[in-house]
Amino acid sequence: MGRGHLLSTPPYEVETALKRLGANLRTARLRRNITLADVAKRIGASREVVGEAEHGKPSTSIAIYTALLWSYGLVERLGSLADPATDDEGLRLASLRERRNASTPQPLDDDF
Amino acid sequence: MGRGHLLSTPPYEVETALKRLGANLRTARLRRNITLADVAKRIGASREVVGEAEHGKPSTSIAIYTALLWSYGLVERLGSLADPATDDEGLRLASLRERRNASTPQPLDDDF
DNA sequence: CAAAATTGTCGGTTAAAATCGACATATAAC
DNA sequence: GTTATATGTCGATTTTAACCGACAATTTTG
Numbered sequence: 006m007g008r009g010h011l012l013s014t015p016p017y018e019v020e021t022a023l024k025r026l027g028a029n030l031r032t033a034r035l036r037r038n039i040t041l042a043d044v045a046k047r048i049g050a051s052r053e054v055v056g057e058a059e060h061g062k063p064s065t066s067i068a069i070y071t072a073l074l075w076s077y078g079l080v081e082r083l084g085s086l087a088d089p090a091t092d093d094e095g096l097r098l099a100s101l102r103e104r105r106n107a108s109t110p111q112p113l114d115d116d117f
Numbered sequence: 118m119g120r121g122h123l124l125s126t127p128p129y130e131v132e133t134a135l136k137r138l139g140a141n142l143r144t145a146r147l148r149r150n151i152t153l154a155d156v157a158k159r160i161g162a163s164r165e166v167v168g169e170a171e172h173g174k175p176s177t178s179i180a181i182y183t184a185l186l187w188s189y190g191l192v193e194r195l196g197s198l199a200d201p202a203t204d205d206e207g208l209r210l211a212s213l214r215e216r217r218n219a220s221t222p223q224p225l226d227d228d229f
Numbered sequence: 230c231a232a233a234a235t236t237g238t239c240g241g242t243t244a245a246a247a248t249c250g251a252c253a254t255a256t257a258a259c
Numbered sequence: 260g261t262t263a264t265a266t267g268t269c270g271a272t273t274t275t276a277a278c279c280g281a282c283a284a285t286t287t288t289g
Contacts, residue, residue, distance in 0.1 A: 009244075009277070011161045012180050019183045022195045029199035036207035040265060049123045051248055056266070064246070066276090067182050068124050068175035071131045074199060078206055082198050083134045087141035087191050094190055095148035121247070121274075152235060163278055168236070176276070178246090 012064040020063065026070065027061035033077045034059070048072035124176040132175065138182070139173035145189045146171070160184035 015023075034044055041059075045052040050069055058069045074080040089095060127135075146156055153171075157164040162181055170181045186192040201207060 011184060012178055012245090012277085015180050015184060016160075016187055018192050019180065019187050022187075022192050023179065023183055025196035026198055029196070029201060029204075032201045033199050033204055033207050036201075036204070036211045038210065042265080048128075052266085053249095053268090054247060057246095063180035063183070064178045064276095066124055066176045066246075067135065067179040068127050068131065069247095070179050071135055071175070072123055072127060075128055075131050075134075077199065077204070079199055079204065080130050080134050084137035084141070086138055086194055086198070087145050087186060087189065089141060089144045089148075092141075092145055092148070092189070092191065095145050098150065099148045124247085124275090154235080164236085165238090165279095166277060169276095174276095176246095178276075181277095 009064065015063050020061070023061035023063055025061070027059045030070070030073050030077075031059040033079070034073075037077065044073065044076055047076050121176065127175050132173070135173035135175055137173070139171045142182070142185050142189075143171040145191070146185075149189065156185065156188055159188055 034041075041052045041055050045055045048055075048069075050072065054065060054069050055073065058065050058073060071080060071083060074083060085091070146153075153164045153167050157167045160167075160181075162184065166177060166181050167185065170177050170185060183192060183195060186195060197203070201211075
């Protein structure tokens, strides 16, 4: 995956935010009294990657993190992360001039 | 990466949550009137992966998503995603019995 | 209309993510 | 103490994410 300049050494704020998220996920799991192996099986991933996510590993896929949120019933919060309605800076800029929608050549319904 | 059962076909709720997050990230970028190439260079990633993140690709690393939030000044919201203080289900369970630490199972101190 | 800018896509390369098995080290329970 | 459970770590393998360059398709601008 390339020499992953971002993946290996992310900005400090990114690193700390991920560590905090990982710690929160661990707390959520322990409160629910389930093991790494249990939740890993439930989301269809290996036990290792779940442990790495709980440590805030930056190069771990967002699917792992999101599936953990989902298994704890917290996934709907993800969609409000960059919610345009609460993006104050964006709202301010949008009120000045909304940049017309960028190119989207073909629907191409991406299903990864 | 293994046959990535989760990465290729995540739960429906996970998929939709990621697509919504990606769309929000795109809106945030367009409002700020910057290009994919600009933000990619700013976070130290390739233009492609940023575009993929804006499509909600599950197998993309969380570092990309988080760096985008960071570049838009929204990264602090990530840490509150699974915030133990607002995890109602977790709080309810924690009030019953906290699994971590809390050794010495309190041999039943029913006073009176 | 054409030119410019933005975004999408393709082929090829490289580094590493994710998996599995087995074992070591906590941690909790007996 | 001992046993059982949970988590961390290691090596090896397979899959592929992320990179780069170039080009195609799209949208915006003049």
